[in-house]
Amino acid sequence: MTLRYIAMPDDEARRIWQGGRDAYGKLPERHISDGDGVPCRHCLRNVExxxxxxxxxxxxxxxxxxxxxxxxIFLHADKCLAPDEDSVPPILASSREFLLRGYGADERIVYGTGGVVAQEALEQRAEELLARPDVVFVHVRSARYNCYQCRVERR
Incomplete structure (x- = not known):
């Protein structure tokens, strides 16, 4: 199975960069990265x-x-390029483990699919989940903080 790693959509990132508000109707906070643990959800690379x-x-x-x-989530303050969806994103090499969870076509959790996996088992577990007929996509989240990283789908 070929996987697609899907970042925050371009139109969503562009809306925020142009002064848009977040999911709670608030303006984003602006900070300067210390280079440690600041994964951008649009380019799926760490903010340097x-x-x-x-x-x-x-x-x-x-x-x-x-x-x-x-x-x-974190987002580069300045425009960044969306990643190649066919490659494992750099931010998924930055932690030892992640939480994976499968969702159905109704965007609801498919019970029994959630679990923490080691970084080296991430692709295999995503493939296993996506092989199920009731799982349409998988969320990759931080194992420590439950923060959304990216979405994984079948190609």
Missing amino acids: AGQAYLILAYRPFSSAQPYAETGP
């Missing part, structure tokens, strides 16, 4: 030390519903 970044509330779902979690 000295670069400006934004912190904002993000809901990676098409509508508000009970399973549509909203949480903090």
Whole structure:
């Protein structure tokens, strides 16, 4: 199975860069990276030390519903390029483990799919989840803080 790693959509990132508000209707906070643990959800690369970044509330779902979690993410303060969807993003090499969770076509958690996996087992577990007929996409989240990293789908 070929996987696609999907970042924050270009139109969402552009809206924020142009002064848009986050999922809670607030303006993003602007900070300067120390280079440690600041993964941008648009380019799926870490924000380098000295670069400006934004912190904002993000809901990676098409509508508000009970399973549509909203949480903090980082975004380069200045425009960055979306990643190649066919490659494992650099931010997924920056931690030893991640939380993976499968979702159905209704964007609700498919029970029994959530679990923490070692970084080296991430692709294999995503493939296993996406092989299920009831799983349409997988969220990769921080194992420590539950922060959204990216979405994984079948190609």
